[in-house]
Amino acid sequence: xxxxxxxxxxxxxxxxxxxxxxxxxxxxxxxxxxxxxxxxxxxxxxxxxxxxxxxxxxxxxxxxxxxxxxxxxxxxxxxxxxxxxxxxxxxxxxxxxxxxxxxxxxxxxxxxxxxxxxxxxxxxxxxxxxxxxxxxxxxxxxxxxxxxxxxxxxxxxxxxxxxxxxxxxxxxxxxxxxxxxxxxxxxxxxxxxxxxxxxxxxxxxxxxxxxxxxxxxxxxxxxxxxxxxxxxxxxxxxxxxxxxxxxxxxxxxxxxxxxxxxxxxxxxxxxxxxxxxxxxxxxxxxxxxxxxxxxxxxxxxxxxxxxxxxxxxxxxxxxxxxxxxxxxxxxxxxxxxxxxxxxxxxxxxxxxxxxxxxxxxxxxxxxxxxxxxxxxxxxxxxxxxxxxxxxxxxxxxxxxxxxxxxxxx
Numbered sequence: 328x329x330x331x332x333x334x335x336x337x338x339x340x341x342x343x344x345x346x347x348x349x350x351x352x353x354x355x356x357x358x359x360x361x362x363x364x365x366x367x368x369x370x371x372x373x374x375x376x377x378x379x380x381x382x383x384x385x386x387x388x389x390x391x392x393x394x395x396x397x398x399x400x401x402x403x404x405x406x407x408x409x410x411x412x413x414x415x416x417x418x419x420x421x422x423x424x425x426x427x428x429x430x431x432x433x434x435x436x437x438x439x440x441x442x443x444x445x446x447x448x449x450x451x452x453x454x455x456x457x458x459x460x461x462x463x464x465x466x467x468x469x470x471x472x473x474x475x476x477x478x479x480x481x482x483x484x485x486x487x488x489x490x491x492x493x494x495x496x497x498x499x500x501x502x503x504x505x506x507x508x509x510x511x512x513x514x515x516x517x518x519x520x521x522x523x524x525x526x527x528x529x530x531x532x533x534x535x536x537x538x539x540x541x542x543x544x545x546x547x548x549x550x551x552x553x554x555x556x557x558x559x560x561x562x563x564x565x566x567x568x569x570x571x572x573x574x575x576x577x578x579x580x581x582x583x584x585x586x587x588x589x590x591x592x593x594x595x596x597x598x599x600x601x602x603x604x605x606x607x608x609x610x611x612x613x614x615x616x617x618x619x620x621x622x623x624x625x626x627x628x629x630x631x632x633x634x635x636x637x638x639x640x641x642x643x644x645x646x647x648x649x650x651x652x653x654x655x656x657x658x659x660x661x662x663x664x665x666x667x668x669x670x671x672x673x674x675x676x677x678x679x680x681x682x683x684x685x686x687x688x689x690x691x692x693x694x695x696x697x698x699x700x701x702x703x704x705x706x707x708x709x710x711x712x713x714x715x716x717x718x719x720x721x722x723x724x725x726x727x728x729x730x731x732x733x734x735x736x
Contacts, residue, residue, distance in 0.1 A: 359726070363679030367717070369643075369724035373592045373731055377585035380569075386441045388585055389569055390416030391607070393443040393465060394616035396566040398558045400447035400461045401618075401625050403551055407447040407461055414619025416607050417442035417466065426462065426537070429490055430481045434466065437477040439533075440571075442466035445619045457517040459547060462537040463555055465563055469571055475528040482507035482526055495524060500549050503527065503556060512542060523548040527556055531568075534559050586611055588638025588648070593705065593732050595643040595725060608641050617641075623665055630661045644725050645708040648736065652703055659684075659701045662708070666697060674698075677719035680726055685718065698722035702729035704736075 380388040394414060400407035417423060418441055420434025426444065444464035451458045468474040485495040486509050495509035506527040513520055519542040527534045536555040538548040570580040586592060591611045612620070614631035617639050621627035631639065634657055635650025649655040663684055671686035674696060683700035693713040700707050700722055707729055709721035 358680070358682035360679035361727070364723040364727070365678060365716075365720055366724035366727065367720035368598075369595050369720055371724050371727040373728055374596065376589065376592060379582040380585050381582070384585065385569065385582060386418045387416060387610075388583060389467075390418060390441045390443055391610040391612065391616070392583065393441070393467070393566060393568075394619055395613040396562050397443045397445060397465050397615070397619070398463060398555065398562060399445060399615055399618045399624050399628060400463060401628075402558055403461060403463070403555045404459070405625075406449045406459065408623070408625060409450040410445075410447045410622060410624060411460075412446065413607065414443065414445040414616070417444055417464065420466075423464075423466075426464070426535075427481075427485075429484045429488070433480045433484060434477055437473055437480065438469055439473075439477065440467045440469065443619075447624065455516045457520075457541045459540045459544070459551075460538070461551060461555070462535075463559070464535045465559065466533040466535065467568065468531050468533065469573060471528065471530050474531055474533045478507055478526040478528045478533055482509060482524075485509050485524060498523075500525075500553060502553055506552065506556065508552070510545075510548075517541070521545045521548060523552060525552040525556075527560075529560050529563065532563050534563070586640075589733070589736055590638040590646055590648050591640040591642065593728050594640035594646045595709075595721060595728070597643045608643075610641050612639050612641060613637050614639075622669075626661065626665060630658055634658055643709075644721055646725070646729070647706040647708070649704050649706070655701050655704050655706050658706045659699055662699060662706075671695075671697065674715065677723050680719075680723050683722050683726065685715075685722075687715070700726050700729070702726060702732065703734045705729045705732050705734075 420439035421431050423434050424431035442464055444462065446462040448460035449458045468477065486497045487494065493511060495511050498508045498510050500506060500508055506525050508523060508525050510521060510523045520539055521542045522537065522539040525536045534556060536552045538551040540547045569583060572579055588611055597608060614628050614636065617631055618624040618628040634654030636647050636654065636658060638648055640646040647658050649658060666686045671688045674685040674687040676683050676685055683698050685696060685698040687694060687696045696711050696715045696718040698709045698718050707722060707725035709718050709725060711718035
């Protein structure tokens with residue numbers, strides 16, 4: 328995925344000969360000419376309320392909710408600010424395959440319900456510079472016995488079976504007696520490196536942390552695993568997970584609302600069904616959940632927390648809702664400033680919407696375009712790759728939707 332601005336997302340060409348917006352925000356009505364807006368085929372009114380999760384959506388909804396209770400790598404080490412892939416809902420044990428194919432098979436057999444994974448590394452100028460990395464995941468099971476069983480089986484597999492990547496060395500971390508640890512060494516362009524796999528059963532959950540560092544800094548990996556567990560265990564204890572039938576006396580408990588903050592109804596949905604099948608969008612996230620998907624996680628978490636933006640929608644577009652108008656303006660300003668600090672330049676505003684600000688940058692994937700607009704407590708964000716017209720249409724439709732949004736929610 329191409330990453331631009333605040334979120335990791337697919338990003339967007341031709342710049343129409345329109346005036347460039349120099350500042351954003353909720354400008355006067357004179358800044359908007361509804362008759363001139365080009366919204367393409369996008370909706371211009373809020374969607375109907377989503378209701379409660381169903382059998383078909385409960386795993387995705389639970390995984391999305393879990394994101395807010397999964398620590399972000401920069402919380403473990405302030406240097407871990409460069410994310411790789413966006414945070415991801417794991418809808419089954421099989422989806423752990425991108426991390427470990429051997430572990431994925433075991434997790435599937437041991438009936439993992441769902442999980443959430445996140446990752447980041449220390450920034451480097453080139454791929455020959457030494458770096459440190461962390462991949463962290465929280466996996467939920469039916470019960471504590473299944474979680475502990477999966478941890479033992481994966482650890483045994485990693486330390487006894489060579490599937491082509493070598494057998495991991497079992498080790499211990501003195502202060503983590505319940506954590507199953509294995510390590511391995513390898514050599515890359517930056518020199519010899521050491522990595523550690525750590526699995527810790529914690530009630531119905533299995534906490535997984537993988538950490539990598541230059542071989543000379545092996546101690547950092549152990550300290551990182553310990554810090555991750557120290558932060559993650561109490562956080563996951565606060566997660567209001569949907570009870571299983573077993574936990575609810577054999578009956579299905581009332582399902583959680585898909586859109587608990589009633590903000591997802593204001594985001595433009597994906598038009599391509601394939602884009603909506605990964606479990607991570609058509610979702611509402613809090614500050615930590617949004618940070619997992621950001622290319623500047625510390626900034627995202629801090630600004631959304633400080634502006635009271637507890638409910639934010641991710642779909643085709645992104646919608647943030649601050650506690651007040653000033654908070655929305657701050658989100659807008661911070662995001663635009665962050666984009667420009669990464670090399671994005673001003674681009675023309677959409678026709679009829681001069682109070683929207685757009686920025687653009689040529690990348691190896693193509694021309695990335697971002698547009699943002701404020702309406703009261705809400706900020707709308709649109710992005711496109713090699714298609715500036717599409718970004719303009721998205722943000723124009725988004726603005727019309729936000730005109731109908733509940734400012735007192």
